[in-house]
Amino acid sequence: MHEMSLAEGVLQILQDQGQAQNFSQVKTVWLELGELSHVDPDAIRFCFDAVTQDSIAQGAKLEIIRTPGAAWCHDCSKTVAVSSLIDPCPECAGYKLQVTGGDDMRVHELEVE
Amino acid sequence: MCTVCGCTDGGAKVEGEHTHDHGHSHDHEHDHDHDHDHSHPHTDKKGDLHFGQGIGGVHVPGLSPSRIVQIEQDILGKNDHLAQHNRDRFLGLGILALNLVSSPGSGKTTLLTRTASDLAKSMPIAVIEGDQQTALDADRIRATGVQAIQVNTGKGCHLDADMVRRAMDALDPEQNTLLFIENVGNLVCPAAFDLGEAAKVAILSVTEGEDKPLKYPDMFKAATLMIINKSDLLPYVPFDVAVCIENARRVNPDIEVLQVSALSGDGLDAWYAWIADWQLKAQDADK
Numbered sequence: 001m002h003e004m005s006l007a008e009g010v011l012q013i014l015q016d017q018g019q020a021q022n023f024s025q026v027k028t029v030w031l032e033l034g035e036l037s038h039v040d041p042d043a044i045r046f047c048f049d050a051v052t053q054d055s056i057a058q059g060a061k062l063e064i065i066r067t068p069g070a071a072w073c074h075d076c077s078k079t080v081a082v083s084s085l086i087d088p089c090p091e092c093a094g095y096k097l098q099v100t101g102g103d104d105m106r107v108h109e110l111e112v113e
Numbered sequence: 114m115c116t117v118c119g120c121t122d123g124g125a126k127v128e129g130e131h132t133h134d135h136g137h138s139h140d141h142e143h144d145h146d147h148d149h150d151h152s153h154p155h156t157d158k159k160g161d162l163h164f165g166q167g168i169g170g171v172h173v174p175g176l177s178p179s180r181i182v183q184i185e186q187d188i189l190g191k192n193d194h195l196a197q198h199n200r201d202r203f204l205g206l207g208i209l210a211l212n213l214v215s216s217p218g219s220g221k222t223t224l225l226t227r228t229a230s231d232l233a234k235s236m237p238i239a240v241i242e243g244d245q246q247t248a249l250d251a252d253r254i255r256a257t258g259v260q261a262i263q264v265n266t267g268k269g270c271h272l273d274a275d276m277v278r279r280a281m282d283a284l285d286p287e288q289n290t291l292l293f294i295e296n297v298g299n300l301v302c303p304a305a306f307d308l309g310e311a312a313k314v315a316i317l318s319v320t321e322g323e324d325k326p327l328k329y330p331d332m333f334k335a336a337t338l339m340i341i342n343k344s345d346l347l348p349y350v351p352f353d354v355a356v357c358i359e360n361a362r363r364v365n366p367d368i369e370v371l372q373v374s375a376l377s378g379d380g381l382d383a384w385y386a387w388i389a390d391w392q393l394k395a396q397d398a399d400k
Binding site (some may be wrong): 005022023053099110111 | 127182186188269270364
């Protein structure tokens with residue numbers, strides 16, 4: 001359940017930013033979670049609600065933006081869309097793929113007051 | 114509070130660190146096992162209303178004074194930052210740090226004790242042992258005469274960079290040490306956490322099934338080397354080595370593969386040669 005650690009990481013960012021940017025309440029968090037990232041969106045929702053109790057982000061809405069997975073196919077010499085790490089290249093069905101996008105886990109922006 | 118470990122900092126214990134444990138429990142105090150080094154800003158206690166703090170510093174009647182703040186920060190940013198510090202420290206000391214990851218029961222500790230006893234004659238070795246509880250594994254390593262420190266993660270499911278930093282402080286290894294970090298037996302969570310290691314080594318035993326790289330692709334994607342262990346059992350289990358390697362290369366075309374038996378010693382020479390190769394790289398990088 002490493003999503004709990006990740007949710008703690010999100011909360012830490014919110015708290016640090018609250019001090020740096022002078023806000024006391026987070027209303028909405030937009031989280032970018034790539035399709036190929038190490039995280040399950042449902043699990044992180046559950047953990048986010050748990051770790052934000054009695055914090056600057058208590059009751060905050062969590063909006064998850066799924067960024068699409070992308071990989072460079074060495075055989076096709078082009079970027080192709082993939083939605084999991086075990087997908088083959090959709091063009092040549094090969095596996096010589098290097099992930100180039102959609103593996104991000106990032107706090108994108110916040111609605112605060 | 115530990116920002117990267119879900120169990121909170123107090124859950125992780127590094128052997129030898131000063132603690133406030135007593136022989137009896139205090140259920141009336143010490144119930145906060147984490148520090149709040151930050152403040153919790155709350156709404157204005159005086160009840161004052163602050164308008165004009167909306168987007169653009171204006172107040173729009175009928176709208177709440179909320180604003181949008183651009184953040185763009187990686188959730189693992191803090192762990193990655195600490196991992197980079199560990200990496201710099203390893204580099205400065207010519208230390209090759211290998212992060213050993215696997216399911217529980219793959220024979221990780223057996224491989225490690227065997228490796229430690231075989232190589233300890235020719236180089237300084239140190240081990241950081243990660244488990245949820247007990248110092249059993251560190252005890253097994255120490256029985257070989259090699260320096261080891263146990264990190265208990267409490268409820269945590271993985272080691273993080275800060276735990277390794279603290280373990281390094283306690284170990285204080287000498288120049289050119291070969292450092293093994295045995296992660297918590299778990300093929301999911303440790304994949305996401307950089308500890309500053311030179312490489313992740315995934316250990317898979319032939320009793321586990323050749324489809325594991327497909328079931329747990331994150332880990333095999335993150336690993337540089339896959340060690341297929343317990344090869345002495347191959348005659349007795351329906352494990353297809355070629356299919357296993359093919360599966361691993363589906364998720365990670367560059368993954369290197371070695372086949373060993375930590376019990377019989379079969380294939381260990383290739384493992385030691387792999388280590389020697391990486392050690393040269395680690396020590397050259399230092400120059």
